[in-house]
Amino acid sequence: MNKWIIVLLGLAAAVIAIMLYFLLTKKQLVVQAALGQSQTVTLSNSNPSQSVTINVPYNDTIGITVSISGGQPYSTYDITINSSPSLSISGQTSIDTNGQGSGSTNISVSSLIRSATVTVTITGPGISSSYVLTLNVNLAYNPVLTVNVNGTTYTLTNSSSSAQARVTGTSIPVSFNLSNAVPNSSYTVQKQIQYQTSSGIFLGPSTQFTVTTDSSGKASWSDTINPPTSYNSTIVDYEFSGIGIPSGGYFLMAVIASP
Amino acid sequence: MNKWIIVLLGLAAAVIAIMLYFLLTKKQLVVQAALGQSQTVTLSNSNPSQSVTINIPYNDTIGITVTLSNAVPSSSYNVSLSTGASTTITTDTSGSGSASLSVPNVTSSTTVTLSISGPNISSSFTLSINLNVAYNPTLTVSVGGGTYTMSNSSSSASASLSATSESLSFTLSSAPPGATYTVTKSLSYISGTSLTSPTTSQFTETAGSGGSVSWSDTVSIPSGYSGLKVTYTITGPGIVNSFSFALTLSSPYNPTAAVAISY
Numbered sequence: 001m002n003k004w005i006i007v008l009l010g011l012a013a014a015v016i017a018i019m020l021y022f023l024l025t026k027k028q029l030v031v032q033a034a035l036g037q038s039q040t041v042t043l044s045n046s047n048p049s050q051s052v053t054i055n056v057p058y059n060d061t062i063g064i065t066v067s068i069s070g071g072q073p074y075s076t077y078d079i080t081i082n083s084s085p086s087l088s089i090s091g092q093t094s095i096d097t098n099g100q101g102s103g104s105t106n107i108s109v110s111s112l113i114r115s116a117t118v119t120v121t122i123t124g125p126g127i128s129s130s131y132v133l134t135l136n137v138n139l140a141y142n143p144v145l146t147v148n149v150n151g152t153t154y155t156l157t158n159s160s161s162s163a164q165a166r167v168t169g170t171s172i173p174v175s176f177n178l179s180n181a182v183p184n185s186s187y188t189v190q191k192q193i194q195y196q197t198s199s200g201i202f203l204g205p206s207t208q209f210t211v212t213t214d215s216s217g218k219a220s221w222s223d224t225i226n227p228p229t230s231y232n233s234t235i236v237d238y239e240f241s242g243i244g245i246p247s248g249g250y251f252l253m254a255v256i257a258s259p
Numbered sequence: 260m261n262k263w264i265i266v267l268l269g270l271a272a273a274v275i276a277i278m279l280y281f282l283l284t285k286k287q288l289v290v291q292a293a294l295g296q297s298q299t300v301t302l303s304n305s306n307p308s309q310s311v312t313i314n315i316p317y318n319d320t321i322g323i324t325v326t327l328s329n330a331v332p333s334s335s336y337n338v339s340l341s342t343g344a345s346t347t348i349t350t351d352t353s354g355s356g357s358a359s360l361s362v363p364n365v366t367s368s369t370t371v372t373l374s375i376s377g378p379n380i381s382s383s384f385t386l387s388i389n390l391n392v393a394y395n396p397t398l399t400v401s402v403g404g405g406t407y408t409m410s411n412s413s414s415s416a417s418a419s420l421s422a423t424s425e426s427l428s429f430t431l432s433s434a435p436p437g438a439t440y441t442v443t444k445s446l447s448y449i450s451g452t453s454l455t456s457p458t459t460s461q462f463t464e465t466a467g468s469g470g471s472v473s474w475s476d477t478v479s480i481p482s483g484y485s486g487l488k489v490t491y492t493i494t495g496p497g498i499v500n501s502f503s504f505a506l507t508l509s510s511p512y513n514p515t516a517a518v519a520i521s522y
Contacts, residue, residue, distance in 0.1 A: 038521040045485070045513050048451075056522045063521040071514035072423060076482065101512060125423060126512030128485030129451030133518050 038063075043122065043131035050133055055140035057182050057244030058158050060112045062137065064091075064120060067104035071097045077124030081107060084117050095124075113158070115139045141217060141244045143181040147252050149174050156240070156250035165254045172225040172256055174238075181217040186210045187242030190249075191223070195231040204234075227256045234258070288331075288354075288379050292386050293324040302375065302384040309386050314393035316435045316497030317411055318364050321390060323373060326357040336377030341370075348377075366411075368392045394435040394470060396497045400504045401428040409502040417505040424479035425508055431473075431493065434466040440495030446478065449486035449509070478508060485510050 041050050056062065068077050077095040091107035109118055115138050122131040145156040147163070150172045154163035178187065189211060193204030211219045227234030234256045241249035290302040300309050315321060325338050325348065332354045339345035340360055348356040362371050368391045375384040398409040400416065402425055407416035431440060443461045447454040464472045478489050486509040493502040 038519055040517055040519045043516040043518065052520070054520060054522055060522055063519075065519040065521070067517040067519070069515050069517070070512065072510070072512045077514070077516075078482070101514065120518060122516045123483040124514065125480065125482055126485060126510040126514050127483065128449065128510075130483070131516050135520065 041133055043133060045126075045128050048127070048129055048131045051136065052133070053136040053138055055138045056112055057141035058113060058139060058143070059244065059246045061108055061110040062112065062118070062135075064107045064109060064118075064135075065104060066095065066107070066120070066122065067102070068095050068097060068122075068124070069102045071101040071103070072125035073097055073099050073101045075101075075125045077103070077122060077127075079105065079107065080119075080121040080123075081109070082119045082121070083109065085114065087111050087116055087118065109137075112137060112139060141180060141182045143187075143217075143242070143244045143250075144179050145240055145250045146177040146179070147174065147238070148177075149252075149254050154252060156252065158244075158246060161246070161248065162251040163253075165252065166257070167254065168257045168259050170227065170229070170259060172227070172254065173222065174225060174236075174254065175222040176211075176220060176238075176240075178211065178213065178219040178240075179217065181213045181219065182243045183213055183215045183217045185217075185243050186212050187219070187240060187245075189221075190237075190239040190241070192237040192239070194235040194237070195228070196233045196235060197231050201235070225254060225256055227258060229258050232258060289328045290375050290384050291326045291328070292373060293326070294321065294388060300386055302386060304379070304381055307380070307382055307384045310389065311386065312389040312391055314391050315365055316394035316438070317392050317396070318366055318497065318499045319392075320364060321362040321371075321388070322359060323361065323388075324357060324359045325373070325375060326355075327375075328355050330354040330356070331378040334378045336375060336380075339374050341372040341374075362388075362390065365390050365392060394433055394438075394497045396434040396440075396495070396502075397432050398493055398502045398504070399430045399432070400491075401430075402426070402506060407504060409504065411497075411499050414498075414500060415503040415505075417507070419507040419509070421509050421511040423508075423510055423512070424477060425506065426475060426477045427491075427506065428475045429473060429491070429493075430471065431464065431466065432471040433497075434470045434472070435496050436466055436468045436470050438466045438470075438496040440464050440466070440472070440493055440498075442474075443492040443494075444476070445490045445492070447488045448481065448484040449488065450484055454488060455484075478506065480508060480510050 041052055066079055075097050079093045081089050087109050088111040089109050092105045095103040095105050097103040118135040118137055120133040142158060147154045149165040150167045156163060190208050192206045195202045195204050211221055213219045225236050236254045238252040239249045291299055293299045294313055298313060300311050327336055327348055327350055330350045332350055332352045334350050336348040338348055338358055342362055344360050346358040346360055348358045350356040371388045373386040400407045402418055403420040405418060409416055441463050445457040445459045447457040464474055466472045478487060480487050488507045490505045
């Protein structure tokens with residue numbers, strides 16, 4: 001009898017151990033995506049108007065997919081998109097339903113350089129009053145990169161995206177502070193070194209790395225430039241790109257003259 | 260003796276001549292009664308009573324015009340109807356005159372007697388007018404598989420259907436042949452919970468020799484509206500006020516729009 005009790009207790013302990021293992025080690029799936037977010041709003045005759053607010057980074061493009069179901073077969077539903085201020089809108093703004101009364105279309109809204117209100121209006125057979133989706137587009141992320149080169153600060157933004165620093169020294173500290181960027185997103189830093197001699201400019205090493213913002217859209221990192229003394233000067237280009245930064249990126253050129 | 264005979268014969272001839280003159284030249288008193296639109300009946304001392312039958316539409320009003328000729332100049336003649344209406348004709352110096360009476364809103368077959376009395380009318384001139392309500396229009400509307408009938412006793416009907424388009428067939432029967440009817444179409448669209456301002460159009464339909472006429476119409480809900488309301492109003496002879504048929508058409512579709520926003 002005692003033998004069976006010991007066996008059963010052992011089995012119970014094993015089960016509890018396995019359960020504890022899963023409870024302590026299994027991680028919950030968490031998806032945090034600054035880009036690629038989406039939300040779907042459903043409009044019907046009983047709920048013809050809705051309003052949503054989305055936070056987007058500077059220069060983002062919004063994709064709007066309108067899908068009709070339960071509509072009149074082989075009919076046309078018109079989609080009118082208005083924006084204030086005016087935005088660039090492309091895509092087919094009507095839906096021709098199939099034999100089941102379904103159909104869809106994709107529309108892009110781009111050139112988002114400031115907060116805007118986009119109104120999507122859908123009309124067609126069986127829609128008693130227009131279906132209206134009011135999309136409040138909040139330009140929440142407009143990255144600011146502050147670069148300190150040897151004690152001098154340069155601020156790069158979408159309205160002022162490049163700067164040049166001229167310093168003299170042998171070991172130049174460079175620190176970067178990124179703010180107002182999209183949370184939990186990756187940004188790319190491309191570093192290119194060039195050397196200037198009396199006979200011209202020679203390309204040096206090029207490196208690339210990524211920085212990831214925290215949940216508040218901030219990131220910091222630093223670098224040190226150690227220019228070789230054998231060149232007249234060393235030029236270090238930092239090109240910073242990512243979400244909310246238009247093509248071309250933020251660009252800082254540091255020209256370090258050999259002392 | 261012969262002389263007196265000759266004188267008497269001469270006098271007799273003169274009297275006969277005078278009588279013949281009057282007989283041949285004196286005009287007879289004549290009464291002409293014009294009934295409704297097209298019938299005229301003549302009454303005189305030699306033919307003082309007559310009877311006439313006329314077919315009329317429901318609710319029609321019969322106009323009777325009495326014209327005297329060869330009557331006693333500057334005299335009064337009494338004209339009366341069995342309905343109680345009466346009037347007086349005062350002849351002019353040539354012995355003529357006229358007056359009008361009417362029998363309004365005849366909704367059932369009846370007989371009305373017209374009596375005329377006055378100087379040189381030995382007994383009253385009498386005209387019996389048999390008013391036969393022969394035309395009592397009926398409108399039949401067929402739509403969506405249903406049939407709706409309107410008449411003077413039930414002059415309006417309506418239907419509500421769920422469809423994007425419907426054809427309506429109208430048949431007006433028991434109408435006076437050749438009568439023209441006016442059809443007024445009032446069309447509004449349903450947008451949300453409100454109706455658009457109605458668009459009104461009008462056309463006419465004419466009854467054939469059999470007293471019937473048919474026509475059709477189709478209404479459709481345009482894009483952007485969930486329904487429509489159309490009202491047809493028909494007026495014309497034999498219709499007391501109007502026949503009215505209202506159709507409310509609602510779209511059978513209730514689409515759902517899913518708007519996916521990606522950014």
